[in-house]
Amino acid sequence: MSENRTIQRFDNKASDEAVNEALMRVGAAIVEGAAPRDLIDRVQADFREPFDREGHVFSNDFNGYKTLRLGGVLGISRASAELIAHPRVMAAADAALLPHCENYRIGSTTAIEIHPGEGHQELHRDDNFYPYRIPGIEYQIAAMWALDDFTVENGATRVILGSQDLRPIEDIPEEDVIQAVMPRGSLLLYLGATVHGGGANHSNGPRSGLINTYSLGWLRQEENQYLTVPREIADSYPENIRRLMGYQAHGTMLGVYPGDPDGYWYDA
Numbered sequence: 001m002s003e004n005r006t007i008q009r010f011d012n013k014a015s016d017e018a019v020n021e022a023l024m025r026v027g028a029a030i031v032e033g034a035a036p037r038d039l040i041d042r043v044q045a046d047f048r049e050p051f052d053r054e055g056h057v058f059s060n061d062f063n064g065y066k067t068l069r070l071g072g073v074l075g076i077s078r079a080s081a082e083l084i085a086h087p088r089v090m091a092a093a094d095a096a097l098l099p100h101c102e103n104y105r106i107g108s109t110t111a112i113e114i115h116p117g118e119g120h121q122e123l124h125r126d127d128n129f130y131p132y133r134i135p136g137i138e139y140q141i142a143a144m145w146a147l148d149d150f151t152v153e154n155g156a157t158r159v160i161l162g163s164q165d166l167r168p169i170e171d172i173p174e175e176d177v178i179q180a181v182m183p184r185g186s187l188l189l190y191l192g193a194t195v196h197g198g199g200a201n202h203s204n205g206p207r208s209g210l211i212n213t214y215s216l217g218w219l220r221q222e223e224n225q226y227l228t229v230p231r232e233i234a235d236s237y238p239e240n241i242r243r244l245m246g247y248q249a250h251g252t253m254l255g256v257y258p259g260d261p262d263g264y265w266y267d268a
């Protein structure tokens with residue numbers, strides 16, 4: 001099988017360097033079994049009631065009409081923080097983003113449950129809402145956690161390897177689309193410029209995943225963490241999570257505020 005026909009997959013003992021090398025070279029990599037089963041159980045349990053209550057409100061042509069979604073995940077699930085700040089993901093974000101910024105932060109947090117009968121999501125690049133590109137600089141990475149087994153039938157994420165080269169999406173032939181088949185608890189990492197999309201669910205059960213993006217610290221976040229996660233919940237998280245939400249400045253000047261953790265606000 002040629003390299004473009006399969007996403008390189010690693011077991012959880014692989015070095016971060018090996019995973020990140022694949023991610024940066026072809027735009028995606030899978031780490032199987034990156035999260036323990038009981039953590040995935042807790043995250044899924046936290047999502048169940050909100051999925052059923054409000055997961056439909058994000059329905060539209062892009063997200064689908066048989067797909068439930070939740071945003072502002074840190075306000076819904078404390079357990080999700082362990083996936084959001086998982087060391088594998090932080091190592092990938094360090095490798096992809098830290099060469100271009102002093103710190104990075106959450107772009108978005110989205111739980112996605114694709115139900116039977118849903119079609120393919122439109123292929124897209126997550127970072128397309130930033131109006132300009134700077135050659136050689138990745139703006140984002142994404143981490144998709146499989147909360148169920150991801151299979152060809154139930155809608156495993158569709159990915160085009162190498163597409164971080166910014167080739168036009170309309171020129172991508174169907175045979176270049178491969179799926180991130182992976183067992184529950186696995187992690188799909190991909191770059192913000194990697195073309196991808198949710199898959200059609202032809203199975204009898206839902207396919208749920210948690211997809212979090214991380215963006216350069218000097219870019220505006222896709223999902224406004226200050227207004228989606230109530231302040232008292234944000235304050236109850238440890239410092240590494242608060243920093244990821246954006247409760248930190250970028251350098252000494254950008255986004256300073258009274259009480260910022262690096263002391264950049266000059267109190268009288």
Ligand SMILES: O=C(O)CCC(=O)C(=O)O
Pocket residue numbers: 063112121155156157158196197198199209211
């Ligand atoms: O659900 C998936 O597999 C991918 C979803 C996605 O890429 C998106 O909604 O932006």
